[in-house]
Amino acid sequence: MISKGRPASSSSDEDSALTAGRAVDGDPATRWASKEGADPQWLRVDLGENSTVSRVKLLWEAAYAKGYRVEISADGTSWNPLAVEANGNGGTDDWTGLTGKGRYLRVYGTARGTAYGYSLFEVEVYGTTGSGPGPTDPPTDPPSGAFTVVGAGDIADRCNEDAAGCQHFKTADRAEAIDPAFYLTLGDNQYDDAHLADFKNYYDKSWGRFKANTYPVPGNHESYDDYENRDEKAYREYFGSRATPQGKMWYSYDRGNWHFVALNSNRFDEREQMDWLKADLAANGKKCVAAYWHEPLFSSGDHGNVPVSRPVWELLESSGAELVLNGHDHHYERFAPQTRDAKADPNGIVEIIGGAGGKDLYGAGDTVQPNSAKRIWDKFGVLKLDFTDTGFRSQFVGTDGTVLDTSPTYSCH
Template structure:
């Protein structure tokens, strides 16, 4: 171990020991594969290339998305095939296998938007990536989301071919979440006037409980609160519009105020990054290098695609004979579901709390195994009933050999860790999430965990650079649930990683403390004035001094001095009998 690592072990002996595939399917087209886990990432922008879009292309590449959307005006000035080949192809052309485009008004400055279809579908081809030539509306799925690409340069009126197609498409999807995107926004505070002809399209999307509408046309960024097609705020059923005309074309300034506006900027190029799950979304405006404006928001899906209003998922569980454990059942969609279990192995009993569960929500299943329970793995069925409908899911329950573990947490489910009420950090607070990787002169936050998909991490997002979501502004902490230690020589072990910038001083730190009748710091890493790169390490701590006590673990990280780079992670916390 390098001498720069400092360890403190007052009162305790410390020693150191040494993607899923997500199908992206276009309706009526080919299927591509994107990388993801429990969530998928989709990015995009509009008003992209003249000659100033390489920076935003770099952001798309760094996001490693499952799919890329465009909100029109992809190639200036006229959307001709030569414009696409000269300006768009060298920058955004590298995402051809991921792209899901829509046309803007500049594409139609070439007759029939021929350059747009010739580029995306192939010269003379009537069908392809961009939908049917002359129509340009189509849909595709990624993860648990249904995306609808629309063409705001042709009729959007009620009863038009596009509006009728849209309503039929929305009724047919089985996905729980929906986003639509097209060029001309119904709501904007930019230089262009609102496109009121888009209202029937909005109405169709509103009637079918869509969640997001993405636009371009105005060369700036605008985010609105969920609203109805008439502009009335509607937090329950409204659609959130995000205008992201920041792909690379010269900016348009703001010319009016608008109700329901939540965030806006008219001087920063960037992309919209959407992290999508089966129950909601997290949106982030990612700026190009050298710019500071960002935006971060989230929302829940209306779950309109779940048959019968709700669906169930459950986590696997392992329990030792004579022991107990918990697992989680998640209820997505809408309604109040009464849960029950069947197929429990002999010697194992269970309780569910709360029950019923109001969706979206989750229940904790406590599993107790008698000492006589037979080791082995059993498939347990979870049933839920709501609104006259019954849904089921299963999970694997393993009855293992008698365990030496007193406590174990791999952070794949919530076991009761709490964030400090008096913490002062403004970003990079501890959370139990799937981390994204950051780097600055080496790895800082690791994009990996030591098991499963989650760890404790100080601000799991990567942002536009290593300093976007690191710890800033003070201290952040997380405290474990109570752990009752046996007599004898119990032992604590955990995996950890710390990344520190060269600007980190001794006022910046990562620290783990055991709190019982007294408190003991068992691990501390401070800033060294040099880059400290993140990597997974193992700590092992003798807890004999706390034997027989009920203790909690306190995990801390702090940016204590001038703003500096501080990242930390913890995984696989285990207390054993020793």
């Protein structure tokens, strides 16, 4: 056992006698309990160093989880599933034959089995320490290299779940049901002016449940120039290191054979970000490249094309990128591969607009842009992106689970 006595933390504690450390103290008479009546909740154990985990044993109290995931992470932010339970009945769950690597292990409860909270007498983790990826290495993929990502932009209106027409809770529920490797946001995460109080009151209660596993970018409603009293500072404060993992409001990360680039379209006119992007793409060693930011170069929606994005597209095109994701216009739109000049090209970039994350929909603009393959104006939903080592496929999934559009399967350049 490599978990006994290790530091532990949790999403919440029922009281000061039922804290996370009680679940790793080796005493089956003590326990951790979360606050009552709220999903999701989690308990995290710091194994002290990167480790190989082969077995996890959970001893549930009467307040058990009907649905939960056992997850592992190298850095405490990007999580990979080791085991998934969809119909738990409490008692003892003993997961054997696992092959996870990382420093942090988390039990992530998604559905309570009772009206109370989640409660564990013990979390026992077995394996060997001193192995696995380093804290800045990408998460371990399945043998096939395949993984799924969920994304959306233009998300949280200032409304609560019980309000008529409030959609961001529905898109969050759909995103969670897909159960991706991680989430990304496409800007304008919180309306109207993205103040910290609004993030806490609205976004945090829907998409905020994924914050520790979300790679966000800001939108124009999180602008740094205080236009219409908007608040970039609150965006950075709410997301913390998730917003600036490399010290700036643009960053990159790798997963499998993919290199992901997250950009700040509020600052495309600043040389610092452009110089960084050029260097980042030059240093990339992955076969496939996806980039995302808020304002799209091409759009058939109300805002239309945003030319400030063209220099970015040019750099991505020159480096052989495959995929660009955007928000800003509040609809769904998928483009066939094209060049910076809107010329159809099988070796061009696929652009997808996923601006139907919860805020009111805009409807059609005046012009359908060239190479626009699919447009959906009247449905809220999320992007489901399935990646492999050699390509990708996208779907637009409505809040009711209906797949409203599926792209061809594209190969990486």
